[in-house]
Amino acid sequence: MKTIIFYFSGTGNSLKVAKDLAEKIKDTTLIRITSDYNFKKDLTEFDRIGFIFPVYVWGPPLLVNEFVEKLNIPKDKYIFAVTTCGGIPGATLIYFQKLLEKKGIVLSSGFNVRMPGNFLPLYGARPIKSQEKMFEKEKNKIEKISSSILENKKTKIQKSFCLFNWISIALYKTTAHNLRKMDKIFWANDSCNSCGICEKVCPVKDIKIIEGKPVWSNKCEQCMACIQWCPVSAIQVGKISPKRKRYHHPEININELIK
Numbered sequence: 001m002k003t004i005i006f007y008f009s010g011t012g013n014s015l016k017v018a019k020d021l022a023e024k025i026k027d028t029t030l031i032r033i034t035s036d037y038n039f040k041k042d043l044t045e046f047d048r049i050g051f052i053f054p055v056y057v058w059g060p061p062l063l064v065n066e067f068v069e070k071l072n073i074p075k076d077k078y079i080f081a082v083t084t085c086g087g088i089p090g091a092t093l094i095y096f097q098k099l100l101e102k103k104g105i106v107l108s109s110g111f112n113v114r115m116p117g118n119f120l121p122l123y124g125a126r127p128i129k130s131q132e133k134m135f136e137k138e139k140n141k142i143e144k145i146s147s148s149i150l151e152n153k154k155t156k157i158q159k160s161f162c163l164f165n166w167i168s169i170a171l172y173k174t175t176a177h178n179l180r181k182m183d184k185i186f187w188a189n190d191s192c193n194s195c196g197i198c199e200k201v202c203p204v205k206d207i208k209i210i211e212g213k214p215v216w217s218n219k220c221e222q223c224m225a226c227i228q229w230c231p232v233s234a235i236q237v238g239k240i241s242p243k244r245k246r247y248h249h250p251e252i253n254i255n256e257l258i259k
């Protein structure tokens, strides 16, 4: 059986989950969701279509919504989704399920996987030991998710325990649209060596290096890739970030995201 997984990832957590699942499911094509995807790929040859992405304020990244709206998804496929989140996924997958429903597509299964949080404006990286514990748990969860997918099982779509869907969706709808302009407070300090990694890793071409420094253009997904992959931690968020430890998944190489 052939599977295709579309993933969105800023700091590698979702790519790691996508790679681990691909290894278990076999015969899987992985495609990063970026703003320049050309939508020419014919999906009829695939038996399963998966979407893997991080939770942003209890919903999918805006680019993921736009991507799915444009994607021509054949109706007779096994469709699954996996989110990665720092701790509270809310009803992200319920929102995603409704998005697919509007296209006449049924989400067959949906899972949340906890990974280290990457939202530097609120916190720095967890201690390494705590990250390692999470990665151990991720391995176990991948076992369960992959065996479910291999059987094409229809499962209950996962969400945060004891949370009304409407609360989660209301929070998402009132906050998510602000994310794109939040790059207004990003800047690079004097450690910036103009390497251009931030420009290359950005999934939406939001960054241009001008006179040796990154300049953002307010179409940001807030994926944190530019900040978290900067090899000299030069990129800052307002005044709050210089002392916060950076995070990206330790087993992901930046070239995997750039390609």
Ligand SMILES: Cc1cc2nc3c(=O)[nH]c(=O)nc-3n(C[C@H](O)[C@H](O)[C@H](O)COP(=O)(O)O)c2cc1C
Pocket (backbone or CB within 6 Å): 008, 009, 010, 011, 012, 013, 014, 015, 053, 054, 055, 056, 057, 058, 059, 084, 085, 086, 087, 088, 089, 090, 115, 116, 117, 118, 119, 179, 221, 222, 223, 224
């Ligand atoms: C803008 C933004 C919003 C986030 N909101 C949430 C959230 O509501 N709940 C949560 O558990 N984690 C949240 N996170 C953490 C990410 O979902 C988590 O770290 C994810 O695994 C990152 O995936 P990636 O490494 O593939 O980019 C947020 C992160 C960002 C950057």
